[in-house]
Amino acid sequence: MKEKQLPKYQQLKQEILSWLHTGRLKPNDQMPSENEIAEQFLMSRQTVRQTFGELEKEGWLYRMQGKGTFVSTPQTQKSRDVQTIGILTSYISDYIFPHIVRGAEATLRARGYRLLLSSTDNDKAKERESLDMMMRQPLSGLIIEPTKSAEGNPNLSYYLSLDYQHIPYLMINERYPEMNCPSLIVDDEDGGFKAAAHLIQLGHRRLAGFFKTDDLQGVNRLKGFIRAHHHYQIPLLPEFVIHYTTEEKRTKPYRSALAMLEHSAAEERPTAFVCYNDELAIHLLEAVRTIGMQVPQDISLIGFDDSNLATATEVKLTSLSHPKTELGSDAAGILIDMIENKRVIGSETGKVYKPELVIRESTIRIP
């Protein structure tokens, strides 16, 4: 069935917008006059004026009485005293994020950019609102940490809009697979492998792993964990592999850890916990202490990210490093390059950091 026709003024609007987007008309080009358009599209001058009025209000056109109607310069290209970079991360002042932000800020401010930070709380709805908010003003670029990157990308339209508006952006820590943008990522599979390998090399054979699998980092750490088992021909114990989500991070892993430790014969208990990050490691350290056991004497513990938490406890954590400040600074550098050299670069560009094992007190050799 024939689709309902749009009003003429909206059809005209779409046509004109296509002229702008395809480059047929460029910034500061003069539009055909109202009368010319009216004639060409067989409509009244007032209908044309209605369309022009909307396009003007929305910033696409500007009109000068007696002279003509012209295409606006896109907001992001307009001369501004200061260009603004948006940074979108899970948190702002928690965990490793202050370090990432500091690295980025130092580089960006040195080049005269200003920052706009927003946090998503690792929640897709908040990601959408943060993107919406960020994109209400002229941004020169965006540094984005994907939210629950293993759960698809319901906010895809916002990212496509960034592409459409030619706003450079890149992703850190992970990248939505369907986005063709640079990314700065830790090789989490390698990290997962190194974590498990370290413990295996210390004689551990019964490793429990706790992975937050709503983001790809957790998924990849788990893959590395599994690969290390295969590599060293150690049987993987599925009952010792715990998946959890952001919402469960304070509940499921803790209970699972307690269950593993309390109700098993010593020879059936895990000898080490591989934790998705330092935050979880600290949490499970509490669980171990709760039942009167000790780290590392009774069970070894290893985390990821090498955050401040790793050295904040009495038992200093063995952890896989994260570049943090360096990653923030590198991200800023790549984004500045994209902005200032107008380089449209895709997912082939970016950086992958190899995590390094930082051995401290929380892992020991099986006696």
Add this chain to the structure above:
Amino acid sequence: MKEKQLPKYQQLKQEILSWLHTGRLKPNDQMPSENEIAEQFLMSRQTVRQTFGELEKEGWLYRMQGKGTFVSTPQTQKSRDVQTIGILTSYISDYIFPHIVRGAEATLRARGYRLLLSSTDNDKAKERESLDMMMRQPLSGLIIEPTKSAEGNPNLSYYLSLDYQHIPYLMINERYPEMNCPSLIVDDEDGGFKAAAHLIQLGHRRLAGFFKTDDLQGVNRLKGFIRAHHHYQIPLLPEFVIHYTTEEKRTKPYRSALAMLEHSAAEERPTAFVCYNDELAIHLLEAVRTIGMQVPQDISLIGFDDSNLATATEVKLTSLSHPKTELGSDAAGILIDMIENKRVIGSETGKVYKPELVIRESTIRIP
């Protein structure tokens, strides 16, 4: 001479806006119909529609075909999944600001708010752009650190606009005197007094003071410095009181310090530097070392804010404390109270923190 008349559609617009602002029409009230308005104001329905169209585009009205035209709910009152708090500080990840932000973020996130951060680089133009940017979206509240608070408030219109839109806000570290809002402030005069008093009690009689006087913090620290001299009946040495601006912070104090130390007989040199903040203290520590002198043996040094810098150097700084995280958290609490209990409170509310003297290695008794 009679002023040129506004077009009818703009006169109508102003009239309608006055209905909204005076409360004659409230959110969700129905406007008189287009025909009624046309009749009442002796103009055509199309002219009325032009006005209505603009008001709709700008968010003041919403129209429903066949039903009527209604007054919009102001953006800040609209139901939102997440309310956003803006935080505007000089920097984001430098100096004591991460601590302030962390304190605020913890409290705000616990109550379900999301943060939007922007930095001003202590520059009035950037302050204006940050405010402009912040105010383009529905904000539930703002935490603002005034920029160069001793240099007046050219961005007053933005603040008045916050008042006008009933957006709660408060100020930290300082408050523009003309703004009637809560503030959380360190008693900098007390701090300046304590800094000088400490040195005087250690036997120092020739104190040099370096104060960034483009903000009120510096002005007040200087006042305290002067008051301590009067209190202890120590002559103030004007040639030892250095004023500088944000832009000069890396140049004038350093040169002045060198000049004081290099070209004077020992009995005419200052015995202590009172520095505007730890950042400057560290900088002048370098200056002292540059000419082969040592802190505290040859000259004592005291800073403000008790930042990470205070303990980062080999010579740990004596410093006046700043509440940092506590201030951030307190600010968040007051702002939440303003938002959720719709309390319109002014400058009589707030908090003043007494700085505490943290004695470390950089100040010693005159031998």
Add this chain to the structure above:
DNA sequence: CATAGAAACATGTACATACAAGTTGAGCGG
């Protein structure tokens, strides 16, 4: 060739008319 004025062109303001589409309320019939 330069200048001034008029004509042409372009947008801005305003109104009138007509019809489409959606909502609401009144009246009538079952």
Add this chain to the structure above:
DNA sequence: CCGCTCAACTTGTATGTACATGTTTCTATG
């Protein structure tokens, strides 16, 4: 009393006409 239909009211779309105001171009004259 309820349901249906129609009229009235309201906004939405579209066109035509008229005049105001600003800019550009062309023509005529010196």
